[in-house]
Amino acid sequence: MVYKYEHVFQNMSGLDNLGNTCYMNSVVQMLRYVKPVVLELVKVVPEDEGIRHFVDLLYQGSTPHQFAACLKGFGFDPIYQHDAHEFLLTMLDKLYEGVKMKNPFEGKGTTVLKCKNGHTSTRVDPFVCLSINGGIEDGIPGMMEPEEVECKCEKCDEKTMTKTLDLDPNDVVCVHYKRFNMDKKLRYKVPILQKWNGYRLVGICNHIGGLHGGHYTATVKTDNGWLHINDDHVKSLDGLPKESRVPYIMVYVRQ
Numbered sequence: 110m111v112y113k114y115e116h117v118f119q120n121m122s123g124l125d126n127l128g129n130t131c132y133m134n135s136v137v138q139m140l141r142y143v144k145p146v147v148l149e150l151v152k153v154v155p156e157d158e159g160i161r162h163f164v165d166l167l168y169q170g171s172t173p174h175q176f177a178a179c180l181k182g183f184g185f186d187p188i189y190q191h192d193a194h195e196f197l198l199t200m201l202d203k204l205y206e207g208v209k210m211k212n213p214f215e216g217k218g219t220t221v222l223k224c225k226n227g228h229t230s231t232r233v234d235p236f237v238c239l240s241i242n243g244g245i246e247d248g249i250p251g252m253m254e255p256e257e258v259e260c261k262c263e264k265c266d267e268k269t270m271t272k273t274l275d276l277d278p279n280d281v282v283c284v285h286y287k288r289f290n291m292d293k294k295l296r297y298k299v300p301i302l303q304k305w306n307g308y309r310l311v312g313i314c315n316h317i318g319g320l321h322g323g324h325y326t327a328t329v330k331t332d333n334g335w336l337h338i339n340d341d342h343v344k345s346l347d348g349l350p351k352e353s354r355v356p357y358i359m360v361y362v363r364q
Contacts, residue, residue, distance in 0.1 A: 123341035124166075124173050131340060132193040133180070134173065135325035136200070136358075137166050138338045139312035142329040143360055145213035145280045153208045159183060160207040163200060193314050193325050194238070194285050194358055201237055212237065216278040222260060224267040238283040238358075239276070244299045245284055245359070249276070282308055282361040294319045298352045308361035316357040325357070 124134040140146055147167055155161045159179035165171045180187045183199055205212040214237040223229045241248025253274050260270045288295050294316075303310045313328040326339045328349070335346040 123338050123343045126340040127173060127177050127187060129190040130173060130177060130187060131325040132191050132196050133177070133185075134340050135314045135327040135338075136193050136197045137163075137173070138327035139314050139329060139358070139360055141167050141169070142311050142331060143213075143281055143362060144311075145362060149210060149213075150204075150208065153210065155204075155207045157203075157207050160204055163204065164208075190322065193316070194240075197283070197314075197358065198238060213280040214238070214283055216276060216282070219275045219277070221273050221275075222258070222262075222270040223273075224262040224265060224270045226262070226265050226267060228262050228264040228267075230263060236276075238285050240285040240287055242287050243297060244352075245302060245305055246300065248286075249284070252276070278308075280363045282363075284359045284361070286357055286359075288316060288357055294323075296354045298354050299356055300352045301349045301356070303349065304364075305361060307364055309364050310359060311362050312360040313356050314358035315353075315355040317355055 124130075124137060126134060150164050150167060153164070155164055159176065159182050162176035162179055166173060166176050177187050183203060185191050185196060185199075201212060201214055205215075215235050216237075218234050218236050220232045220234065221229055222231075239249060239252065241252065243251075253276065255271050255273045257269055258272045259268060260272075261268050262270060286299055301310070301313075309330075311330045315326045315328060317324050317326070326337065328335065328337050328346070333345075335349060337344045337346055
């Protein structure tokens, strides 16, 4: 990602990389600036030790060492590199299960199947992140485009139905760009939209490298402007590029 007029920003704390923990650092640094998360979690003290250390890590001045000691309990070996998207989903699930609070990331997706005879079936499923190909302006509407699917109607013998999806997001929208397939990393550019559909961009998890190795950083919107955080190194930014190949996850908050 290319930025303008960077200079070192001294007033915000980064996080030490404990070997291969940049995936953890980038997600934590991004979540630190999602206000619907941190403004509510400051009120609670989770019973689970690992969740308690994770919540502590979302606030300035905390260090990653205590939480990193609990990583294996969440399925992540601190010796190895892991996927930031997988880590984010796991921790959001464990976090809001542990604190018994409403997850501001959790929206609802309504799937409707309709056969040519007019019979329909409807299913509502929760989601916390939208995984898309390409940019947000095309990728999310693309998920909602009607498509023909092989599916037997429950009320007649039709075996083909039209599927539509309607998304009802919550206060926070997480967008995950599909960057990897079985053979390689996908290096397509995506637009960096600071406003989208009544939401504003507050954080980006970036991935630099390839399929078998790389490095994660975070770009976050603070009350003092944009920062780029590379583990313990923090830089202030004058602006964001219009598009980039490195965003892996973007987080938007309702305006």
